[in-house]
Amino acid sequence: MLDVSGLTVHYGKHRALDAVALALRPAELVVMLGANGAGKSTLLRALGGMLKPAPGARATLDGHDLLALPPHRLVEAGVALVPEGRGLFPDLSVQDNLRLGALPPRARAGERRNFERLLSLFPRLAERLKQAVGTMSGGEQQMVALGRALMSDPRVLLLDEPTLGLSPLMAQELFAAVRQVKTLGVGILLAEQNAHASLAIADRGYVLATGRIVGAGTAQDLREDRAVQRAYLGGD
Template sequence: MLEVARLSVAYGKHQAVDDVALTVASGEIVVILGANGAGKTSLLKALAGVQTTRPGAQVRLGGQDLTRLAAHRIVEAGLALVPEGRGIFGELTVRENLALGAFARRARNGEGSNLQRVLTLFPRLAERMEQAARTMSGGEQQMVAIGRALMSSPDILLLDEPSLGLSPLMCGELFGALGRIREAGIGVLLVEQNARRSLAIADRGYLIENGRIVGAGTAAALRDDPAVQRAYLGVATPAH
């Protein structure tokens, strides 16, 4: 289980993340909903070790303290980030991008089985293993990015806006894949603009405003909350 407490991030005097606490269990999808600029990306980067946290933060995975570890050590501990914009290597082939995901020591012995799992999850990649990633569609590139993260044998997968810019059809494929990733026992912490679709597959969710967690609950409870419906699901307030 990923356990986070008292996590804060500041850029100069701007407090981007303020005293956040959350948990993600194995085989659970947890979504974070918030407006642009609410601190969602800063939170994920801090968890992945690519953004410095303020003193006092606690990040633990399976009981191991990750708080002061370098980013590559956090990957070794079992936490993998798929960043917004994907961050794949466009000039490299699909095969080469996926192989880079297996650099972690924890992943080397299982590289073959992890690759098979990725290609089962995203059969389209199996047909394009020798294709340069930059020549693929946005949805296919997102598959490469998620596949690369899965090659590191993560216990928890962090996803930052995975459906951004994708067609409705590709979004459906993506969210279906996330459900199968959960079935494999991997926990997923999902930052996602498509609140309706993410709440449909999530187990729980957190609401973040101005860097602070302002609400939490099961996905069903959040879907039924009138304030969440107005803010994130496009449901109009009934006239009185």
């Protein structure tokens, strides 16, 4: 289990996260809802080792301290971040970008299995393994980014706005794949502005506002919450 408590992050004097606490179990999909600037990306970047939290923060995976680890050691511990913007190598082929995900020692024994598994999740990538990633559509690049993360054989997958800028059809296809990833036993923490679609596939959710968690519950509870409806689901 991923267990987070007291997670505070500052940008200079600005407090972007304020004592955030959350939990994520294996094979569970948890969505973080919130407006732009609420702290969703900051949360994922802190858990992914890209930002240093303030003293007193705690984040453990099955009891092992994550915050003391550099990003490459986090990947070896089983944490994979798919950042907003994807972070791909556009001049490399699809296959080469995917293979980079298997560099951590934990992933090498299962590289072939994971490669075949992700191609079953994203059949169109199987047809474009030799294509340069920079020539692909945004949705296809997002598939590569997610596939590269899966090649690291993660236990926890951190997804930051994966459908940003995608067509509704491509977003639907990507969410269907994310739902399948959960069945592999991977815990998924998803930061997403598309509240309708993300709550449709999530087990639970948290609501972030100005760096604080102001709501939490099952996906069904959040869908039925009037405040959540008004803020994120277009309710009256």
